[in-house]
Amino acid sequence: MDATALRISRAIHEVEDQLDRLIGTSGALLADVAAIRIDLDINACDGQRPLQRLIEMQVKLAEARTKATGAHSDLKRLAETRADVPVGCPDPKTGFLREASAA
Secondary structure, three states, X not given: OHHHHXXXXXXXXXXXXXXXXXXXXXXXXXXXXXXXXXXXXOOHHHHHHHHXXXXXXXXXXXXXXXXXXXXXXXXXXHHHHHOOOOOOOEOOOOOOEOOHHHO
């Protein structure tokens, strides 16, 4: 069970990290699109639709990030109650399992 829990823990951390990268990249895109609209003197009404869609995407990514952290918490609780050894989360820098009390 501990090897499986470690694999799942690493995977959920990777999902969280990828979502963080997407949030950052899409936020930069949103800022660029807004700045380009101003720089090219594009009418605000014409630029509203793509900006609104990018903003909605940001909201959905943030919601996905919240769901991922909730799943992480649920999986951690499940591992702690089902595993025959205490399970913590792997250290994001080393990838090695931390003690359950340090997680």
